[in-house]
Amino acid sequence: MPIEISVRSNLKQVSKQLSALAYKQLDFAASQAINDLAKQVAAAEKENIKATFEKPKPFTINAVGVKGSNKRNLTAVVFVRPVAAKYLAPYEEGGAHKLPGRALLNPKNIRLDQYGQLTRATLARLKARSDVFIGPVNTKNGAVNGVWQRVRARRGQPAGLKLLIRFGDALPVKKRLGYGDRARDVIDAGWKPAFDRAMARALATAR
Structure with missing residues (x-):
C-alpha cells in the first residue's frame, strides 16, 4: 500500500x-x-x-x-x-511485528481495554505503584523479564511475585x-x- x-x-x-x-x-x-x-x-x-x-x-x-x-x-x-x-x-x-517500544508486551495478569490491548495509562499507573517493579526475575524456567507485582502473604499463601506483563522479542507475523x-x-x-x-x-x- x-x-x-x-x-x-x-x-x-x-x-x-x-x-x-x-x-x-x-x-x-x-x-x-x-x-x-x-x-x-x-x-x-x-x-x-x-x-x-x-x-x-x-x-x-x-x-x-x-x-x-x-x-x-x-x-x-x-x-x-x-x-x-x-x-x-x-x-x-x-x-x-513492529514494536511500539523496545520489546513485545505480553500481558498476563492484568486487565486490558475493550480492544484486548494494554493502554499507556495502565503502564504509567503500574510504574507508579510501590508494589510493582520492572526487570528480570530468575524462575524455574529461566530468567523472565517483565513487569512484576510483589504479592503479600495471605492465609495459606506465601508472599511471592506475580507476572503482570512479560517482555519479549518481536515475533514473525x-x-x-x-x-x-x-x-x-x-x-x-x-x-x-x-x-x-x-x-x-x-x-x-x-x-
Missing part, C-alpha cells in the same frame, strides 16, 4: 464506442467512477482489517484513506496513514491482509458498473 487506481487503458477502448456528447463527458465520468471505486476499495480494506484482527482499534480501521482523482488527473490513491502503515506493513510484506489482491478484485468487478453509473449521471446533467 498505497494502491493507485487508474483506468486510462480502459478509457481508450471505451472512447471508441461513445457518442460526441458522451465523449465530451468522458474524463468527468471516468473521474467520478474512479473515486467511486476508490471508496469501495477503502471500505473493503477496512472490512479486511476488521476480519483479520481481533477487536482492532478504530484508529487502525480509520487509518485507511482516499486521495481522489479529477478530470486532469485520472488517478485515485487508497492509502494507510503513516503511523498505522508502519505497524501494518508486516501483515502485507511479511517479517516481524503469520497473518496477511492482502491489500493488493483485495483491491484488484474490487476494481475488476466494480469498474464497468461504476463507469456506467457515472456516465449516466454526466449525460443527464450535460449542457
Whole structure:
C-alpha cells in the first residue's frame, strides 16, 4: 500500500464506442467512477482489517484513506496513514511485528481495554505503584523479564511475585491482509458498473 487506481487503458477502448456528447463527458465520468471505486476499495480494506484482527482499534480501521482523482488527473490513491502503515506493513510484506517500544508486551495478569490491548495509562499507573517493579526475575524456567507485582502473604499463601506483563522479542507475523489482491478484485468487478453509473449521471446533467 498505497494502491493507485487508474483506468486510462480502459478509457481508450471505451472512447471508441461513445457518442460526441458522451465523449465530451468522458474524463468527468471516468473521474467520478474512479473515486467511486476508490471508496469501495477503502471500505473493503477496512472490512479486511476488521476480519483479520481481533477487536482492532478504530484508529487502525480509520487509518485507511482516499486521495481522489479529477478530470486532469485520472488517478485515485487508497492509502494507510503513516503511523498505522508502519505497524501494518508486516501483515502485507511479511517479517516481524513492529514494536511500539523496545520489546513485545505480553500481558498476563492484568486487565486490558475493550480492544484486548494494554493502554499507556495502565503502564504509567503500574510504574507508579510501590508494589510493582520492572526487570528480570530468575524462575524455574529461566530468567523472565517483565513487569512484576510483589504479592503479600495471605492465609495459606506465601508472599511471592506475580507476572503482570512479560517482555519479549518481536515475533514473525503469520497473518496477511492482502491489500493488493483485495483491491484488484474490487476494481475488476466494480469498474464497468461504476463507469456506467457515472456516465449516466454526466449525460443527464450535460449542457
